[in-house]
Amino acid sequence: MRLHRNLCFATVDGLLQIFNEGMYADKVVQQLLKRDKRWGSRDRGFVAETTYDIVRWKRLYAEIANTKEPFSRDDIWRLFAVWATLKGVKLPDWKYFEATPQRKIKGRFDELSKIRKIKESVPDWMDELAAKELGDKQWTKEISALNQQADVILRVNTLKTTKEKLQSELFDLDIHTETLKNYPDALKLSERTNVFTTEAFKKGAFEVQDASSQMVAQFLDVKSGMKVVDTCAGAGGKTLHLAALMENKGQLIAMDIYENKLKELKRRAKRAGAHNIEMRVIDSTKPIKKLYDKADRVLIDAPCSGLGVLRRNPDAKWKLQPEFIENIKQTQSEILKSYSRMVKPGGKLVYATCSILPSENQQQVEKFLTSDSGKEFTFVKEKKILSHESGFDGFYMALIERK
Structure with missing residues (x-):
């Protein structure tokens, strides 16, 4: 691999924004990719993957390079030199790489x-907390898996096409996919490519959604004609899946506290041909109370630490704070207590998170079921998904039923 000056400069600029200005990596990378119209897919791939790589291994590279935050531009070039050395990329004779101690870098790496906390590049507090909750052995395997680049998984939109038709349509574009056992609507890309420019995407034949995330809507056990509420819908990845599973029949209410996210869902629903979705902003307790005892199914895809999705959001390692996790657990508890009241007798609820911490997952469900609010519910089943076991995102889901 030969390093090109303009691609390296773009990467360094992006890293300064992510590390020093606290900008989100995905937003920064999106901006960077529009920087030069002459860049081909390989150039854009280099910028995106190198940026994410250095974000992912920030602590390890900074320790090797002996640099501390806030990083100067020279510090970022040092991190870049560490990245290149460890990847076996030949350093050009640019002034930024003068006197790079390559043998010392490899020695420091060993x-x-x-x-563990340096090798896997996580903050001390996160390493301690996860080891305490999952056990040393489990956490060592899990963080290693969460530091791998995530595969690109598509969810076939069965309102518009079938898995076989989509696979064949993409194959004609030289985009190769494989089916995944036990994931009925999933296709995995054999290699990374920009699928958003395809005609199939524009006409709503698929969404990009991790395999673990696809299990949540399936877990809710919805049927055509039901009244279903997705309480923390966001931009609606799981809402759209529910609409497809309901075959566009029945009432699907997507709720969120952020109106802009529901607007995005509206746009996506139109593309997906999902007509049974109704958006409601949670701007007070009123929209929730109106639905008390009315829903056949309720999905609570609760806000969480996001520790299960570090593969696709590596900058979350540096943005998360222990206080946030304590606060979010309180929020999860309140949401479960309040939103569960929408389930009608005989109805079912799924509580889900993209976290791997038991304190955000099964412990929240246990706490709810032993509380006054939870005494009308019975536990049906749960699924704990760890990245090192599944190869996909870390997730948790519990199905409970109202008596």
Whole structure:
């Protein structure tokens, strides 16, 4: 691999924004990719993947390069030199790479790789918390898996097409996919490519959605004609899946506290041909109370630490704070107590998170079921998904039923 000056400069600029200005990596990368119209897919791939790589391994690279935050531009070039050396990329004779101690870098890497929190590049508090909750052995395997680049998984929109038809349509574009056992609507890309420019995407034949995330809507056990509420719908990845599983029949109410996210869902629903979705902003307790005892099914895809999706959001390692996790657990508890009241007798509820921490998952469900609010519910089943076991995102889901 030969390093090109303009691609490296773009990457360094992006990293400064992510590390020093606290900008989100995905937003920064989106901006960077529009920087030069002459870049081909390989150039854009280099910028995106190198940026994410250095974000993912920030602590390890900074320790090797002996630099501390806030990083200067020279510090970022040092991190870049560490990345290139460890990847076996030949450093050009640019001034930024003068006197890069390549042998020392490799020696430091071997030495620091003996310490999990540095090797896997996580903050001390996160390493301690996860090891305490999951156990040392489990966490060592899990964080190693969460530091791998995520596969691109598509969810076939069965309102518009079938898995076989979509697979064949993409194959004609030289986009190869494989089916996944036990994931009825999923196709995995054999290699990364920009699927958003395809005609199939524009006409709503698929969404990009991780395999673990696709299990949540399935877990809710919806049927055509039901009244279903997705309480923390966001931009609606799971709402759209529910609409497809309901075959566009019945009433699907998508709720969220952020109106802009529901607007995005409206746009996506139109493309997907999902007609049974109604958006409601949670701007007070009123929209919730109106639905008390009315829903056949309720999905609570609760706000969480997001520790299960670090593969696709590596900058979350540096943005998350222990106080946030404590606060979010309180929020999860309140949401479960309040939103569960929408389930009608005989109806079902799924509580789900993209976290791997038991304190955000099964412990929340146990706490709810032993509380006054939860005494009308019975536990049906749960699914704990760890990345190192599944190869996909870390997730949790519990199905409970109202008596």
